Amino acid sequence: MKKSERLNDMIRYLNSREYFNLSDLMAKYNISKSTALRDISSLEQLGMPIFAEHGRHGRYGILKNRLLSPIIFTIDEVYALYFAMLTLESYQSTPFHLSVHKLNEKFENCLSNNQIQQIHKMKKVLQFEVNQHNNVSRFLDKILKSILTESSCKIHYLKNNEQKSYHVQFFKISARFGQWYATGIQLNTNKYRVFRCDRISFIEEQGMKSHYSLDELIHHSLEIYQSEKSIDFEVEISAQAKDIFYKEHYPSMKIEIGNKTVVKGFYNAGEEEFIANYFMRYGHSVISVKPYSLKQIIQDKVESLFNHYQKL
Numbered sequence: 599m600k601k602s603e604r605l606n607d608m609i610r611y612l613n614s615r616e617y618f619n620l621s622d623l624m625a626k627y628n629i630s631k632s633t634a635l636r637d638i639s640s641l642e643q644l645g646m647p648i649f650a651e652h653g654r655h656g657r658y659g660i661l662k663n664r665l666l667s668p669i670i671f672t673i674d675e676v677y678a679l680y681f682a683m684l685t686l687e688s689y690q691s692t693p694f695h696l697s698v699h700k701l702n703e704k705f706e707n708c709l710s711n712n713q714i715q716q717i718h719k720m721k722k723v724l725q726f727e728v729n730q731h732n733n734v735s736r737f738l739d740k741i742l743k744s745i746l747t748e749s750s751c752k753i754h755y756l757k758n759n760e761q762k763s764y765h766v767q768f769f770k771i772s773a774r775f776g777q778w779y780a781t782g783i784q785l786n787t788n789k790y791r792v793f794r795c796d797r798i799s800f801i802e803e804q805g806m807k808s809h810y811s812l813d814e815l816i817h818h819s820l821e822i823y824q825s826e827k828s829i830d831f832e833v834e835i836s837a838q839a840k841d842i843f844y845k846e847h848y849p850s851m852k853i854e855i856g857n858k859t860v861v862k863g864f865y866n867a868g869e870e871e872f873i874a875n876y877f878m879r880y881g882h883s884v885i886s887v888k889p890y891s892l893k894q895i896i897q898d899k900v901e902s903l904f905n906h907y908q909k910l
Contacts, residue, residue: 599627603672605640612646617659673716676709680717681724689731691778691795693738693771735778735795741768744803748812750785754800755793765804766791769815775846781819785809790819824850828864831873832888835859839883846879858885870895 599607604627611626612618623634638658642648647661683705686698706714744751750767768782778795835843837859847853851863865873874895877884887893 601637601640604629605637605644608637608641609644609646612641612648612660615660617651617657619657673713676713677717677720680705681720684721689773690733691731691735691738693742695739731773731776731778733777733796735798737798737801738771738778738795740801740803741771741780741795741798744768744801745771745812747803748810750804750809752800752802752804753793753798756797756799761799764791764793766793767810767815769810769812769819771795783810783815819849824864825866828866829889829892830864831862831892832886833861833877833880833892834885834887835861835880836883836885839880842880842883846876848876874899 608623608627620631620634620638623629623637624631627634627637629637638648649659649661651657651659683698683701686692686701706717709717741751745768748767750765753764753766755762755764765785766782767785768780770781772779772781780793780795780798782791782793783789784791837855840853840855840859843853843861847861848863850865851861854860854862861877870892873892877887877892877896878899887896
């Protein structure tokens with residue numbers, strides 16, 4: 599490990615401690631006593647408030663009222679952080695109270711002019727695919743807070759142009775295809791539900807402690823989602839079509855690759871249309887479909903689409 603990398607790691611390591619000994623640094627970084635002493639001196643020059651306690655049981659301490667000492671990033675780490683931050687530009691809403699423009703300004707204030715020029719050049723030549731999130735989801739921060747505090751919420755939700763009320767404990771926020779989604783359990787029915795966040799028009803955190811712990815909900819989420827009357831499916835696809843699966847799939851399905859390439863999973867009553875629409879995206883790559891009822895729904899959809907274009 600280079601000295602600059604070691605010092606950077608040492609700053610993070612020591613910021614979580616009140617006291618340390620030379621032997622701690624020597625053991626953790628496999629360095630000699632003289633190297634450890636030189637590193638401590640370098641950390642002090644970087645502004646880390648280290649003081650020494652002398653005597654038989656001498657040790658080093660770090661002032662409690664310190665600010666986090668500056669972290670040193672390599673140029674590759676600067677590039678990676680910058681491009682991670684750029685993804686936020688595609689989101690109309692985020693769970694955080696921040697302005698992406700101001701965040702970008704603050705980030706660039708920490709860089710040299712040469713580094714700023716380099717990241718601006720890289721932005722011009724490196725492109726990555728991002729779905730634009732144009733719909734405003736006003737309550738992402740409140741949903742996130744309720745998840746972290748493991749509390750339940752009363753929400754108003756617009757579904758089929760009708761406003762409905764739900765008592766929900768959320769446990770996951772996800773972004774797919776230009777939309778924010780919040781996953782939770784409806785507490786009066788114990789049913790797993792996914793809500794489109796931009797359709798939530800009201801949210802109120804409930805004071806009572808929730809029924810489930812966060813770890814419990816995450817661990818059992820797939821079991822909660824699968825109803826007793828769920829229908830299993832197996833759809834064989836061509837080997838080349840596995841890329842379609844990797845680009846888009848859902849927790850209720852998995853892919854098995856061997857002599858055959860098969861997408862397996864289940865769907866609950868009322869989700870037949872959704873699953874049929876999903877597999878229509880595979881086009882001629884579908885080789886076989888089980889059960890027959892799912893194949894029939896897909897076939898009816900294809901015929902309906904064909905008839906529609908015949909009338910144009």
